[in-house]
Amino acid sequence: MRSWPASDPVRLPGTGGPLRVHDTASGTVRTTDPGPTARMYVCGITPYDAAHIGHAFTYLTFDLVGRVWRDAGHEVDYVQNTTDIDDPLLERAAATGEDWRALADREIQVFRDDMAALRVLPPRAYVGVVESVDLIAAFVERLRERGATYDLDGDVYYAVQSAPHFGEVSGLDRAAMLPLFAERGGDPDRPGKKDPLDWLLWRAERPGEPAWDTPLGRGRPGWHVECSAISLHELGMGFDLNGGGDDLVFPHHEMGAAEARCASGTGPHARAYVHVGMVGLDGEKMSKSRGNLVFVSRLREQGVDPMAIRLAMLPHHYRTAWEWTDDALEGARSRLERWRAAAALPAGPDAMPVLAAVRAALADDLDAAAAVAAVDAWADAALAAAGSGAGDAGDPAAPALVRDVADALLGVAL
Numbered sequence: 001m002r003s004w005p006a007s008d009p010v011r012l013p014g015t016g017g018p019l020r021v022h023d024t025a026s027g028t029v030r031t032t033d034p035g036p037t038a039r040m041y042v043c044g045i046t047p048y049d050a051a052h053i054g055h056a057f058t059y060l061t062f063d064l065v066g067r068v069w070r071d072a073g074h075e076v077d078y079v080q081n082t083t084d085i086d087d088p089l090l091e092r093a094a095a096t097g098e099d100w101r102a103l104a105d106r107e108i109q110v111f112r113d114d115m116a117a118l119r120v121l122p123p124r125a126y127v128g129v130v131e132s133v134d135l136i137a138a139f140v141e142r143l144r145e146r147g148a149t150y151d152l153d154g155d156v157y158y159a160v161q162s163a164p165h166f167g168e169v170s171g172l173d174r175a176a177m178l179p180l181f182a183e184r185g186g187d188p189d190r191p192g193k194k195d196p197l198d199w200l201l202w203r204a205e206r207p208g209e210p211a212w213d214t215p216l217g218r219g220r221p222g223w224h225v226e227c228s229a230i231s232l233h234e235l236g237m238g239f240d241l242n243g244g245g246d247d248l249v250f251p252h253h254e255m256g257a258a259e260a261r262c263a264s265g266t267g268p269h270a271r272a273y274v275h276v277g278m279v280g281l282d283g284e285k286m287s288k289s290r291g292n293l294v295f296v297s298r299l300r301e302q303g304v305d306p307m308a309i310r311l312a313m314l315p316h317h318y319r320t321a322w323e324w325t326d327d328a329l330e331g332a333r334s335r336l337e338r339w340r341a342a343a344a345l346p347a348g349p350d351a352m353p354v355l356a357a358v359r360a361a362l363a364d365d366l367d368a369a370a371a372v373a374a375v376d377a378w379a380d381a382a383l384a385a386a387g388s389g390a391g392d393a394g395d396p397a398a399p400a401l402v403r404d405v406a407d408a409l410l411g412v413a414l
């Protein structure tokens with residue numbers, strides 16, 4: 001389906017260094033080592049509601065990854081899915097009496113507008129499940145041919161015993177896996193399953209539910225299989241980074257990795273698994289099911305500058321859970337004003353050290369707080385010099401370079 005618009009980030013002088021990020025599978029911060037084209041897959045929204053700050057923070061994180069890779073001289077091949085058919089979407093549509101397709105289309109469009117406003121660079125391929133049903137059914141058939149599946153009342157399950165590397169992504173043992181599986185969309189207690197951890201690949205048609213004709217029969221895909229089928233089709237095996245929020249470590253990325261290994265006969269699915277901490281509000285994870293949400297689209301409607309929203313998220317480290325507050329948005333607003341005022345000065349202190357500091361900070365496991373602090377320090381010094389009457393002193397090229405650094409690496413338009 002259609003992605004969203006963006007202009008390419010400006011090119012900065014020189015090149016940035018290699019990106020180091022935390023890889024969930026190894027539990028360590030590792031240097032990414034992409035070829036000329038860095039390949040990234042990130043799990044997209046389930047479009048039954050508008051995107052909240054938690055979603056936005058996840059996509060901001062991977063936007064920074066793409067920007068650092070670009071600055072280091074790589075092309076970036078970025079793929080994102082959208083789960084435009086799944087139980088929560090159908091449940092919401094049933095509750096409100098809306099057509100599920102209309103609901104999904106509307107919320108996907110709100111998401112595109114949010115992402116474009118926040119200056120999140122778009123994926124090369126933005127892929128829906130509905131448009132991928134044939135691809136996913138063919139993928140399930142491949143798993144079936146490899147003997148990894150079994151049928152249960154017309155549904156198709158992946159047998160966890162056919163996943164020799166199971167646990168490679170999350171590092172969890174069975175005792176830890178079981179409750180998470182139950183909590184996050186799994187069905188450990190369904191009678192007839194060979195193992196409680198076996199997971200649904202294909203759901204045969206149920207009365208009143210949408211279904212598609214495929215060689216597997218009429219039905220629709222299970223959840224995890226959409227991301228392994230789409231990522232393999234678009235990027236191939238062993239791509240550089242598989243990302244999402246840390247609620248996807250298990251079961252979603254574990255089960256997806258097992259399917260991809262089985263279908264391809266090689267592994268791993270991705271060279272690094274990167275997970276983002278959960279954003280909360282009032283002491284709880286922000287989630288559609290809890291309803292404690294701050295929507296990006298609502299803030300935009302209220303006239304909040306999207307760059308202030310971006311700056312309010314930016315200083316948080318991607319691996320640490322944090323809470324959204326109105327105060328933080330206020331702080332981001334005044335920071336944005338200060339940065340804009342400094343960047344509009346006729347001259348300022350040498351900005352090459354700012355470029356070096358922002359590059360080094362982001363390459364170091366996306367230390368965006370340190371990157372923001374480097375711009376703060378430059379802006380404070382530039383404004384102080386201007387305030388003391390020395391405004392024309394300094395380097396006349398510095399404000400433009402800081403604008404370019406903020407634009408290309410932080411995604412903030414000044």
Ligand code: 5CA
Binds near residue numbers: 244278
């Ligand atoms: N469609 C699936 C992925 S295939 C899904 O998880 N959709 S979602 O709408 O629930 O979440 C979209 C993305 O935002 C996922 O990467 C998810 O891990 C992330 N996410 C969800 N809630 C939060 C939160 N509170 N904070 C940070 N990231 C979040």
Ligand code: ZN
Binds near residue numbers: 044252
């Ligand atoms: Zn996914």
